[in-house]
Amino acid sequence: MKIALAQLNYHVGNFESNTNKIIQHIREAKQNGADLVVFAELCVCGYPARDFLEFNEFITLCAEAAKTIAAECKDIACIIGLPTPNNNPEGKDLNNSAYFIENGAVKAVVNKALLPNYDIFDEYRYFEPSTQFSCIDFKGKRIALTICEDLWNTIENPLYITRPMDTLIKQNPDVMINIAASPFAYNHDEERVEILKDNASRYNLPLFYVNHVGAQTELIFDGGSLVFDNAGNLVDELPYFKEALTYYTLNEDASISFEHAATIKAGHQSDIEQIHQGLILGIKDYFVKSGFKQAILGLSGGIDSAVVCALAAEALGPENVMAVLLPSRFSSDHSIKDAEDLVANLGCKSETVAIAKITESFESALSPQFKNLPFNIAEENIQSRSRAVVLMAMCNKFGYILLNTSNKSEAAVGYGTLYGDMCGGISVIGDVFKTQVFELAREINKNREIIPENTIVKPPSAELRPDQKDTDSLPEYDTLDAILFEYILNRRSSAEIIKLGFDEAVVRKVLRLVNISEHKRYQTPPILRVSPKAFGMGRRMPIVGKYLS
C-alpha cells in the first residue's frame, strides 16, 4: 500500500482555500500512484477554529466541504479531519472527527477520545470525547486511526483515564495513522518524536503521523510530520515550517520503503534556530491570512526593535517594512545612528518623526493639572504613547500593520507602556526572553552583520529619562530571565525559586511585578508562541486576584 502524507498550511474558516488545497493534493497523490493520502486534524476548517465551532452554519460548511472533497476520491482514499455533529443526544454537540473516504463516500468515521484542554487547548469546550474504537480495513491492511492527543496519554503522567490504542490493538491492526494539530514550541519536536516512538514500539506497529504547518494568529504549527517503523525507529521526518507531500510504501512485512531521501533533523537544530524560523512563518502568515502586506514599527536603536525589524524584512521583504525613528529629547545620538545603520543594512523603508514638540504639547495642555509636580512615569509614558499615536496614524493613513516589539521579559514584569510600546497588531518577540533576543540577534547576524554590533553590546535602555538603564529598576537579564523561567514555565513558588539560589528580595519583587502586571498583558496584542508557556491564550490569570501580588 502506498501512503501519501500531506503536511499543509490551512487557514481557519477559509473553506474555499482549504478545500481547493486538499483537492489539489488528492489529485497529485493519485497521479503519483498513492492508495491513500492523509491530511491533518480538522484540516477542513483549520485549527483552532475556536468559537466559530459554535455556529451551526460553520459546521454545515464543514460538511459541505467534506462532500466536495469526497467526490474527488475515486481510485484513491483519503483521511481528512473536521468537526461533525454528535449523534448521541447526550454530551457536547460536536465530535472532533476523522473521515476515511473511499470511492467517493465516507467509509468510516473516527472520533477523538482524548481532548486536550490545557495551555492553548480548549477542545472540551466544543467536543464530546469518543468512547468507541474501531479499526478500518483498507486494501488488505487494518488501520488504527487516531487523532493527535489520542496517542499522548503517557505512562508516567496519564492525563486521561483511557488510552484508545489499548482498545484498538485488540483488533490486530497492521498500521497506526495519527492526524494532528500540534503547535510549535522550541522543545516540542523532540517531545513529539519521543511520544510517538514510544507508541510505535509499544504497539509494535508502523506509525504515520501528519501535522499542520503554518500560523493561525499566535499559534505556529511547525509541521515535522513523522514516520516510524514497527520497532519504533524514526524512518522519516517531514520538513519543518514548510508544506510537503511525501510517499511511503507499507510492505507486507510491515517495513516501510520510500524513494526520496529521508530528512531526519530532530535534535539537530538549536532552539534559537527553530524560534527564528517559527517567527518568520508566524509573521508571514499573520499578514497573508489577514490580507495585509506592509508592516510598520518604531525603531529605537535598541535590540528588540532591531530584531523585529530584521525578522519582518526577512518574512515580508524589506520593501514591505517601514521603520520609523521617533527620537525624543532623551534619545541618544548612538541610538539614532544604530537605527539608521540597521535600515541601511536591511534596505527597508524608513521615516523619522521627532516627538519632542508632541510631548511638549501634552505637557503644556496638562500643566494646569500637573502644576509643578516632578517629572515621573506620567511624562515617561507620554513619550511612549506619543510614538504609538504617530505609528497608528501612519497605519490608518497608509494601511500598515504595526508590529509590537516588546520582549517576554519586559512583558512579564510590566516594563512597558500600555497604549505605548505595548501596541501592535501582533507581538513578534513577546514569547522570547531578553537573553534569547540577544541570541536571536546573533543568529540573524550569522552570515553578515545585519543588526549593528553596537545595538547588541550596549546596555539596554528605554531612553525615557536622562541616562536611564533597564538595570535601574530590574535585575540583570540573566538573573531576571532565570527567575521568570522558573515561575512562568515551571510554575514554581517563590520559596522554591529562592531555594534554587536566587536572592529572596529579588525573587519576591520579580514575582510581584509579574502578578501586578496582568491587567497590562490582558490588553496586549496576540503574541507569536514559540515556548511551551507563552503569555496569551495559553496562560489565563486573574486580574484582580491577590495571590502573589
Place this chain on the structure above:
Amino acid sequence: MKIALAQLNYHVGNFESNTNKIIQHIREAKQNGADLVVFAELCVCGYPARDFLEFNEFITLCAEAAKTIAAECKDIACIIGLPTPNNNPEGKDLNNSAYFIENGAVKAVVNKALLPNYDIFDEYRYFEPSTQFSCIDFKGKRIALTICEDLWNTIENPLYITRPMDTLIKQNPDVMINIAASPFAYNHDEERVEILKDNASRYNLPLFYVNHVGAQTELIFDGGSLVFDNAGNLVDELPYFKEALTYYTLNEDASISFEHAATIKAGHQSDIEQIHQGLILGIKDYFVKSGFKQAILGLSGGIDSAVVCALAAEALGPENVMAVLLPSRFSSDHSIKDAEDLVANLGCKSETVAIAKITESFESALSPQFKNLPFNIAEENIQSRSRAVVLMAMCNKFGYILLNTSNKSEAAVGYGTLYGDMCGGISVIGDVFKTQVFELAREINKNREIIPENTIVKPPSAELRPDQKDTDSLPEYDTLDAILFEYILNRRSSAEIIKLGFDEAVVRKVLRLVNISEHKRYQTPPILRVSPKAFGMGRRMPIVGKYLS
C-alpha cells in the same frame, strides 16, 4: 436541623480575607444555634482562580486555609469548597471539591462531576470529573451534596452523559445541598430558579442552594441563593448583589421553617434594574479588590460616558470620580454644556483639557509623511488617541484607574479607536447594547434627572469630524442591536437573520464588521459581564480567521 446559608463576597487568591470571612460567619452561625453552615463552591480560593490553580503552592495554601477553618468547626458543621489534589494517578491533577467538616475535621469529601467548559467556564482545564457519589449522614439526616453544574444536566438538552443525583437518590437522601459559583447575566436568575425547582420536584427533596456574590474582574456574581421545599416550591430567595447569612430549620416532615421574612423576587426585577445593580457591584469590587479608590473617565457629553460617570459616582462616591472634558475643534457647544450639567448633577470632580493644540502637533509632525492627503480616519483617530494619552497621563500622575466607556454595539462593529476610546482598566458598559444604554440612562434618572435630558435625546455622534453622526456609517441602533443580538447571542447565520426580515445588505455588512473587528476586541479591557454572551473570556474567536469576514 438548623441550616445556615452564607452568601458571601470572596476575593480570588486572597486566602487571608476569605478565611477570616468564612470563620467569622461560622462563629456567627454557631452563636445563632445553627447545626450546619453552608458556604459556596471554591469559596476558599475564590472563583474563578483560573491558572493560579496550576501552581502547587496555591493548592497547598487552599489546604492550609481549610485546616484553619476546620479548627473552628466545633459544635457546628460546615461545608466549604476548594480545589484538592486528585488522588487517582490517572486524569487531571485536581478535583473541584466540597469538604463536609464536623468536629474540627473533614468528615466527607465530595468532588464535582459535571465540569462546565463553555462560555466563561474552563473547569475541565483543571479538574478531573468525579465518578463516585455518596451521601453524607449528619444529625439523623442524609445529605445529597453536589456542586453547582452537577444539578444542571437538563433533560431537554443534556450536556453530560451522567447525572449525579440519579445515583445519589438511590441512597435515599433527606435533603439536597448544592454549592455554586453561578455568575450573573440578566436572564440567569430565572433560569437558575427553574432548573433547581425542577431538581427539587423531580427528586422530591428539599434543596438548599448557596451562590457567590461579588465581582472578580469581569465576572459578577449576583448571589440570589435559593431554598426549595420537596414539592419544588421556592420558599426563600437570598438577596441579590449583597452578602447574606440566613437560617432555616429542616423539619422531620421535610418541611422548612424560618423566622425571617421570605424575600422572593425572581421575575419581579427588570433586566435593566438587574444590569444597573450588577454594574454597580462590578465597578465597586474592581476597585476594592485591586486596591484603588479613584476613577477617571473622559466625558464627551454623549450618553455612553454620561452613563458610566453616573454609575461610577454611585459605586465609588462622586468624590472619587474625576470626569475630564477633552474638547476638540469638532466638539459641539451642547456637548460641553451637557457634560458640565452632568458633573453638576453628580457632584463629581472635573477638569477640562482642550486637545486642539495636541492634535495639531501630531498633524504638524506628520506633515512630511501625510503631505496633502485628505483628512480621514487617521486624523479622526489622532483625536481619540490624544484624549487617551491625556487620561492615562492623569492616571499615572494621580493614581486613577481609567474607566472605559464603549458600549457593546460599537465594540461589536469596531466603531471605536484602539488605544483611543477603547482604553481603560475595566469596561463598564461593554456588555450593554446601545439601546440598553438608553434604558439604563432612564433607569438612572428614575428618581431625578441625573443624566441631562439633552444627552439622552440628541443623535449619537463621535464628533471626530464636522457634523458626524453614528448613523452615517451604521444602521439605526434598533436595527443594529437586533441583528447583533441574533448573531452574537443566538449565533445565527446571516441567512437565518435575513430570513427574520432584516435587509440582506445591512446584515452582511454588520456581520462582516463584527468579524473584522476581532483584533480590536482582543486588546480591549475586561468587560463587566451582564449578558449570557459578553465579549471577552466567554467568546473566543479567531483573529485571522476567514469565516464571515
